[in-house]
Amino acid sequence: MSYIIVSSRVRLARNYEDLPFRSKITKEQSEACVQRTLNALRSLPQPYSFLPLRDMEENEKRSLLESHLISPDLMDHEECGAVLIRMDQQISVMMNEEDHLRIQGFGKGDSLAEAAERAFSIDDALQDQLSFAFDPQLGYLTACPTNAGTGLRASMILHLPMLTQYKQMGKINQLAAKLGLTLRGIYGEGSEAQGNLYQLSNQVTLGRTEKEMIDAVTATARQISEMEAIHRAKAADRDLTALEDQLFRSFGLLSNARLMPIKEFMQHWSNLRLGAAMEKLPISTETCDALLTAAQPAHVRKAAGAAVSDRETDAHRSELIRQTIKNGG
DSSP states (O other), X not given: OTTTEEEEEEEEEEOBTTSOOTTTOOHHHHHHHHHHHHHHTTTOSSOEEEEEGGGSOHHHHHHHHHTTSSOHHHHTTTTTOEEEEETTSSEEEEESSSSSEEEEEEEESSOHHHHHHHHHHHHHHHHTTOOBOEETTTEEOOSSGGGXXXXXXXXXXXXXXXXXXXXXXXXXXXXXHHTTEXXXXXXXXXXXXXXXXXXXXXXXXXXXXXXXXXXXXXHHHHHHHHHXXXXXXXXXXXXXXXXXXXXXXXXXXHHHOSOOOHHHHHHHHHHHHHHHHTTOSSSOHHHHHHHHHHTSXXXXXXXXXXXXXXXHHHHHHHHHHHHHHHTTO
C-alpha cells in the first residue's frame, strides 16, 4: 500500500543545556545557538545550504515552508531563525524555532525508519561534541512539555480520497486516538486536509522509546492504507464508469485549463493521483507528488522568476500542469 503513503518524516526537538528556552533567550544567545550548530556539523560528508531567514526573500521562505523544510514557527522568528538543508533535501536542521534545534529527516513513501536514521545521524553528530538539556527521568527537555522525553515526532502523509468520500475519516480519527496518534492536515496542526492528504503522527513523546513510536506510526499508516485500498476496490466494483468519469473529468480539466487556483488544483490533484495509483490515467504517482509541491503558490512564483499577481500565478500554475501532463511526467 506504499502508493497511498506519500512521504515520511521524523523530527527531533533538542535544546542546548547552557542556553535558556526561546521565551528567555537573547539575540546574542540565539546567534551562539546557530554558530555552535554550524561548527559541530562542519565536517558532514554531504553538501548543505545554510540559510538565515532574515537574509531571504519572502517567497523563498514560503517555498521552503511548502516543501516542509521549515515550519511556520520558524518563519515567525526570522530575525534569529536559520536552517541548514542537505542538498538532496532529505535532512533539514532548523535553528531557533520553538526549541533551539528541530532536526528533520525525510523520506519518500513508506520509509519512516530511513527518515529516522537521517535525523538521528545529525543528532549523533551534534551530541559527539555538544550537550543537550536532558533529565534522567523526563528525557530531553523542551520548550513545550508535550515534546519532552524523546523529543521525537514521527509523521507520514497519507492520500485518503475514498475514505474521505465515503465519510470514514471519523472512524479513522478514533482509531488513531486510541493508539496515541493524531491525524491533521498536510501542514500539521491547524491545517486543512487539502487534496485528501492527512498527516498521521504520534501525539506524545514521553513514556515510549523512539522505536516504539516509529513502529506505531508505521503500523497504523499501513493499516489505514489497507482500509483506503479496500474502499478504492469497492468503488470500482460498485460503479467503475462513475469512478472513471470522476478521474477523467479532473484529468481533462487539468490538461486544458488556462487558470487554475490553488484550492481547485488540490481538489483535482487528488483525483489525478488516485487515477495514477489505480493505473487509470497516463501519469505516475511520483510525477503527481512532484507536481503537488511544484504547483504550490511560492514555488510557482519562484519559477516565474518575477513578481506576479494572484491571477498570473494561477495562469503559470495551469501552464505547469498542462506541460507536466503533456510530457507524461
